[in-house]
Amino acid sequence: MGYMSDVKAVTKTADASAVVGRSRLKGVYFTNTATASSFTLRNGTTDSDTALITITTPAVAGAQDLLLPEDGMLFDSGIYIDVNDANVTSVTLLFEGGAAA
Numbered sequence: 001m002g003y004m005s006d007v008k009a010v011t012k013t014a015d016a017s018a019v020v021g022r023s024r025l026k027g028v029y030f031t032n033t034a035t036a037s038s039f040t041l042r043n044g045t046t047d048s049d050t051a052l053i054t055i056t057t058p059a060v061a062g063a064q065d066l067l068l069p070e071d072g073m074l075f076d077s078g079i080y081i082d083v084n085d086a087n088v089t090s091v092t093l094l095f096e097g098g099a100a101a
Contacts, residue, residue: 005096005097006096007026007094007095007096008094008095008096008098008099008100009092009093009094009095009100010092010093010095010100010101011090011091011092011093012081012090012091013089013090013091014083015047015080015081015082015083016080016081016101017045017046017078017079017080017101018078018079018080018081018091018093018100018101019075019078019079019093019095019098019099019100019101020045020078020098020099020101021078021097021098021099022074022075022076022077022078022097022098023074023075023078023079023095023096023097023098024071024072024073024074024075024095024096024097025041025068025072025073025074025075025079025093025094025095026067026068026072026094026095026096027065027066027067027068027072027093027094028041028055028065028066028068028091028092028093028094029063029064029065029066029091029092029094030055030057030063030064030065030088030090030091030092031062031063031088031089031090032057032058032061032062032063032064032087032088032089033061033086033087033089034059034060034061035059035087036056036057036058036059036087037056037057037083037084037085037087037088038054038055038056038057038084038088039054039055039057039081039082039083039084039088039091040053040054040055040081040082040084041053041054041055041075041079041080041081041082041093042079042080042081042082043075043076043077043078043079043080044077044078044080045077045078045080045101046080047080047082049077049080051082052073052075053073057087057088072095072096075095075098078098078101079093079095079098081093
């Protein structure tokens with residue numbers, strides 16, 4: 001069995017630097033209102049850093065999760081959560097490496 005690192009979690013309710021340092025995103029859990037919206041995960045610590053993935057929320061209030069396959073998605077400069085509007089009420093990231101901001 002190979003070395004496995006601990007998976008950590010961080011939750012944010014608005015635009016924010018969520019993870020600092022090199023990390024691998026393993027999963028995302030988010031809650032939203034009944035109005036469709038979106039949020040973007042950026043490689044870095046600001047809203048001007050490179051977007052690596054944009055997730056669109058459904059037009060139904062509730063919660064959704066997204067698990068990334070295999071080794072997940074590499075963010076070599078941290079992870080910034082950039083929400084489109086108040087219809088995204090929280091975003092939880094499951095990650096390895098880095099540290100919660």
